[in-house]
Amino acid sequence: MPVSLIVLAAGMGTRMNSDLPKALHKVAAAPLLHHALNAGRSLESERIVVVTGHGAEEVARAARDYDEAALTVVQEPQLGTAHAVAQAAPLLADVPGDAIVLYGDTPFIRPETLAAMLAARARHAVVVLGFHAANPGSYGRLLIDGNTLLAIREFRDASDEERAITLCNSGVICADVKTLFSLVAEVGNANAAGEYYLTDIVELARKRGLTAGVVICNEAETLGINTRTELAAAEAAFQARARADALENGVTLTAPETVFFALDTHIGRDAIIGPNVLFGPGVTIESGAEIKGFCHLEGCHVSRGADVGPFARLRPGAELAEDVHVGNFVEIKNAILDEGVKVGHLTYIGDADVGEFTNIGAGTVTCNYDGVMKHRTRIGKRAFIGSDTMLVAPVSIGDGALTGSGSVITEDVPAEAVALARAKQVNKAGLATKLFERLRAIKAAKGKS
Secondary structure (H helix, E strand, O other): OOEEEEEEEOOOOHHHOOOOOHHHOEEOOEEHHHHHHHHHHOOOOOEEEEEEEOEHHHHHHHHHHHOOOOEEEEOOOOOOHHHHHHOOHHHHOOOOOEEEEEEOOOOOOOHHHHHHHHHHOOOOOEEEEEEEOOOOOOOOEEEEEOOEEEEEEOHHHOOHHHHOOOEEEEEEEEEEHHHHHHHHOOOOOOOOOOOOOHHHHHHHHHHOOOOEEEEEOOHHHHOOOOOHHHHHHHHHHHHHHHHHHHHHOOOEEOOHHHOEOOOOOEEOOOOEEOOOOEEOOOOEEOOOOEEOOOOEEOOOEEOOOOEEOOOOEEOOOOEEOOOOEEEEEEEEEEEEEOOOOEEEEEEEEEEEEEOOOOEEOOOOEEEOEOOOOEOOEEEOOOOEEOOOOEEEOOEEEOOOOEEOOOOEEOOOEOOOOEEOOOOOOOOOOOHHHHHHHHHHHHHHHHHHO
């Protein structure tokens, strides 16, 4: 049965004290919206509709960045959650099956929980995700009779007896697409806030003789982000879970509390991650690789047997083949390093292709930018690049070639050739002594004045 996702992401997030739409604030280097979409990924959604409002263009762009097929619609004005869901109706009018309503500021709903809601749909027309709250506060309360959900009561409309209930509403709802929009069309706004509440569809469904049910999840899954404090708490919660998952999956973390993951970080088992490593978006570390301490990685791929760091940076487009060594204070960007390449220290390799078993000496720089355009450097197999070589792109170094230390290479170097490109050394006998004497005299004169 096909499933569609409706993600509500229209909120301004006033309490965030930010110009950025709330759904675009980041946890684990990804917008909150991406976390919500990620939860639905395992469902192989028939269609995704993101309901935008504040910062609509930015939110729409973020949705397409995650899934280029995602559809967006603007809720204007913003009159409540039922009104928001209604905006998606024209985009799902021809889609059969169920729809799940998610929220762009609730990042931790698990795919397993959504699967349980879909399973519960076999027994109920409407399924609501609930949780038992340690401190129910102003959450809406779920009114149940056995396994049947009777109603959802918003806190401001609830009686004292209803407020004593700890089973709370997450806002996540699953129903048949046509049933959902039919019920939403009947929702009114005769409540304390004057808004159209999506929660009202439960009572409306019962009036039609339809049943509603509840799936209960852990409260931690329903964490919503409304303030910077809650954003920080969400980051901590994500990292704690990601570290635990990595350890459970056979990754060694020598100082787990100091490693930070992105939403899409992939690490194979038997990889070793040192202390104070930060993973940005788009990183894959294969089994058996090692990332030593104080490294920053983003948009890169590290193959089996490679080791990186300490104090190295891999930027987007860095591709390290098997058994590559990238040492301390090395930066790699948009470059492919073939098997066995060694880049030991103090080096920048950008916009480059480096052949297998080549050695790059300390202080080497691929000079890839002319102030307007980027240019590529190509280094062949088993070459040796001497320390402090400047490779002024576009330039090619042939297989087995060697560059002398301190060279500035501006022309292609043939295979197996030695390239020396530096000024001739001139020694002036005795000049150092005379120069130091003069400098000391100048310094002494300044000290007296």
